[in-house]
Amino acid sequence: MRRVRYESTGGPLFLEDAPVPEPGPGELLVHCEAIGVTLPVVRKVTEAPEPIPLGGEIAGRVVAVGAGVTRFRTGDRVTGLCFGHGYAEYALLHEAMASPIPGAATATDAVALVRSGLVALGALEAARPGPGEAALVTAAASGVGHLAVQLARTRGAARVVGAVSGPGKADFVRSLGADDVVVYREEEWGEPVDYVLDAVGGDLLGPAVAALAPGGRLVAYSSGGGTIQAYDLLVGAKSVIGFQMARIARGAPELYERWRHELWRLFQEGAVKPAVHGEFALEEAAEAHAAIESRINRGKVVLHP
Structure with a gap:
């Protein structure tokens, strides 16, 4: 599979071939359809003393599940926050961080709406x-x-x-x-x-x-x-x-889940409409980061593998 990585503080970002990861206990392997670019990740690329995996919001379809997963199965459409390599064609998502995507919503809707x-x-x-x-x-x-x-x-x-x-x-x-x-x-x-x-x-x-x-x-x-x-x-x-x-996600999972349901309800009612500033190919990750760094974005910046 293809994924985006960098080797030193400040980049540059580049594409590499990497093996498709295997889901561990409690993990979902997701074929990514949309990846949300966030300011914290952009800042880490430019400020963190050591390179980090480019994580963030992902949305796509579950293609495999690890041991102990009970809420999802192969074929489900999910979105959630990936703490590992998320700028990739396939990414691992912990079950606790995943939520289902309603049938009428797209993967782009999901990454623009849920985490943000x-x-x-x-x-x-x-x-x-x-x-x-x-x-x-x-x-x-x-x-x-x-x-x-x-x-x-x-x-x-x-x-x-x-x-x-x-x-x-x-x-x-x-x-x-x-x-x-x-x-x-x-x-x-x-x-x-x-x-x-x-x-x-x-x-x-x-x-x-x-x-x-x-x-x-x-x-x-x-x-x-x-x-x-x-x-x-x-x-x-x-x-x-x-x-x-993160404190809510780890310490108050019931509240976290209630908020997720409320967001989808407001979206389906038309009370909240996520906007997407730009949609970039995976190899254009540097341009997506530049849109955030230069503060030109109006709404969410999204990558599409």
Whole structure:
């Protein structure tokens, strides 16, 4: 089979021939039809001290199962998060991380919706949204952010603001249902909001906290780091909540499964529509990463083996 690999920090990415892996206990062997490209994987390629397997969201058909698998069988269509080599024609997916793809949905729908949607929905739940509140979503045109904009509305937000890196993304974010769009470099982000879902971190944390109304909540789910001054929280009785999807997946599997069912329900009802920015062949993985790094993407970036 073909898979994408790299040998040193920063790449380059290249295709290689590799044996089709054998599923171990609790694992599914999936013939990949779509692979979601994520910012954390892109960052690891450029920042990790040692090369890592290129994992991420995959979707396709089960072609073999390992010992102890009970929920799936050969022929099932599944999606889930692969922690090994996922940029490949065949990949291993642990049963606990897999979910079925409904009959009407495509593999591309699945990788654009499920993992990114779970992060967006989990961050939203962490914000404890109330009906009639105002929400702000950073990286609002990203794979996660564009779903968070839509999900905030399903949770009763009366006003949704999208924050983006450049004005060229404004029309796209408004098409998702955002009432207003702001650009990071602007000094003022409009009327205060009740909660912020932040996927950027770094220098953007300060403006995000400043955008909160008194008593507002910032949910930080970025891998970008950053620092917040305690005084900026104190004067407005504001709070910061950290959210990590892996903690839910490992520690609260019933909640994880409930969120997955809710995402598919919202998708089937038309309340949430995943957008795909670009679809790339496996040998174009470097171009797919460049789309993420340059922040040009509007929605999900997807590879097709």
